[in-house]
Amino acid sequence: MKQRIVLLGPPASGKGTQAELLVSSFGIPHVSTGALLRVECANGTSVGKEADRWTSQGLLVPDELAIRLITIWIAEHGTKFLFDGFPRTVAQAESLDTALAALRAPLDLVIVLELGEEEICRRIASRLSCLHCGATFSCMLNSLKVGDMCLRCGEKLLRRTDDQPAAVEKRLESYRELTFPVIGYYERTAPELIHRVDASMESDAVFSEICELIRS
Numbered sequence: 001m002k003q004r005i006v007l008l009g010p011p012a013s014g015k016g017t018q019a020e021l022l023v024s025s026f027g028i029p030h031v032s033t034g035a036l037l038r039v040e041c042a043n044g045t046s047v048g049k050e051a052d053r054w055t056s057q058g059l060l061v062p063d064e065l066a067i068r069l070i071t072i073w074i075a076e077h078g079t080k081f082l083f084d085g086f087p088r089t090v091a092q093a094e095s096l097d098t099a100l101a102a103l104r105a106p107l108d109l110v111i112v113l114e115l116g117e118e119e120i121c122r123r124i125a126s127r128l129s130c131l132h133c134g135a136t137f138s139c140m141l142n143s144l145k146v147g148d149m150c151l152r153c154g155e156k157l158l159r160r161t162d163d164q165p166a167a168v169e170k171r172l173e174s175y176r177e178l179t180f181p182v183i184g185y186y187e188r189t190a191p192e193l194i195h196r197v198d199a200s201m202e203s204d205a206v207f208s209e210i211c212e213l214i215r216s
C-alpha cells in the first residue's frame, strides 16, 4: 500500500473531500497546508497574520512559509502522509524531495485531480465552509446559506474570504502559473509515480479510482 502520497489539483477539485475519505479508509495521516494556515489565522498567530496577507487575496504564501509548516509536520508526525495542497510550486516540490531523500523515504504516489475552470468556478460559487471543523457544503445541493449551521458540527457556515470572485480569479492564476508546472516536474523526475484522475466525476467514483492507485 502506498504511504507517501501527494494530492495535486486546482481549487475545488475535491482534494479535501477525497483526503477525508482516504483518512477514514486507510488511516494515512493527512495534512492540508491550506487548513493549517486557516487554523493559524483563526488563532491570530504571527504565522497566521503573515499568511492572511497572501491567502485573503488568493495568492500563495511564500515558499519558505509553506516549507516550514511541512517540515515541522514531518518532524512531528513522521514519513507516512497524504499531502493536500503541498507542494504548490516547483521550489516546494524540490525541497520536499530533498527532505524525503535525507529521510530515505521518497514519495510513492502523486495523484492529479483534473477539473476544468468552468466547473471549478461553479463549485466555488456554491461552496460554504465551516471554519471550525473544515467541512464544506454546496449551498445548492444542501439548500444552505451563509450563517446556517454546519451539518457536521453545528458551527456557523461562511464563505471563505478566498472564495470571493476576485480572489478566485487570482487562485486560478496562481494554479496555472505556479502549481500546474509541478505536474511537469513530477513527469520529468518521477513519471512512474504520477496518475491523473477525472475530478468531474461523482466523488465516490473519484474515490474508488484513488483507492485502486493506493492499493496497487
Ligand code: ADP
Pocket: 010, 011, 012, 015, 032, 033, 034, 035, 037, 054, 055, 056, 058, 059, 060, 061, 062, 063, 066, 084, 085, 086, 087, 088, 089, 092, 162, 171
Ligand atoms: P484550495 O485548494 O481550495 O485553493 P487550500 O485550502 O488548499 O484551498 O489553500 C488555501 C490557500 O492557502 C491558498 O490559496 C494559498 O493562499 C494558501 N496555501 C495553501 N497551501 C499552500 C502552499 N503549499 N504554498 C503556498 N500557499 C499555500
